Amino acid sequence: MLTGGVRRFSEVDDAKGSPLAEAIFAIPGLAVSELIVSGNIVTVVKRSAVPWQAVGKAVGSAIRTTLASDAPAVAASPKPASAVSDDALYEQVARVFDEQVNPMVARHGGHVELIDVQDAVVMLRMGGGCQGCGMADVTLRQGIEGMLAQLVPAVRGIVDITDHTSGANPYFQAAKK
Incomplete structure (x- = not known):
């Protein structure tokens, strides 16, 4: 796509x-x-x-x-006018994850992995106790996104690429047929 x-x-x-x-x-x-x-x-x-x-x-x-259709589904992203490069944002976000996010979620047996930063959008994967947890979206939106908005304001958004249905004992179970 x-x-x-x-x-x-x-x-x-x-x-x-x-x-x-x-x-x-x-x-x-x-x-x-x-x-x-x-x-x-x-x-x-x-x-x-x-x-x-x-x-x-x-x-x-x-x-x-x-x-x-034969046409591209999504047009290329216009380049942001941000003076901060994605590499610089990656470093800043990685520091926040190491120093604040992961210690916070580790209390509940979880961890958050920074996958990439593209066009000032952070892509992450939740693991451990966070993968499949019923409160994962609250942690993401109210915890991580709020923290990044304060500490790294150049971040424009967050995408969680976690498969919350997989794992040994996920909160969200696949439907049984």
């Missing part, structure tokens, strides 16, 4: 020129608050109270229809 980067869309105007984002933002009742595309991973965050069961099939259909 997207090679070599991360695209983050926060509003309909950001989606212009990216067929996948345009299609997802156009789904009635979805009310997208954020759409993140990284490689073949698409993350949709909605603000509406409409349950995922009501809009999930439309999201899947939009993805399949867009990918079936």
Whole structure:
């Protein structure tokens, strides 16, 4: 879908020129608050109270229809006007992870691995007690994201690439057939 980067869309105007984002933002009742595309991973965050069961099939259909077309699903990311390079951000974020994030989550048997920083978006993987934990999203959004907003304000977002359904005893179990 997207090679070599991360695209983050926060509003309909950001989606212009990216067929996948345009299609997802156009789904009635979805009310997208954020759409993140990284490689073949698409993350949709909605603000509406409409349950995922009501809009999930439309999201899947939009993805399949867009990918079936010959046009690129996502336009290349415009270069940020930030004076801070991704390498410099990586170093700053790694320091925060080492000194603050990992000691915090280690109290509960977890750890967080910094995978990469692309276009000022942090990609991470949770492990140990954090992988599959029911509170992983709270830790991510209220703990890690809040900490980075204060300590490394140049970071534009976070993408959790953790497979929370795998592991020896994940909180989220796959459906039994």
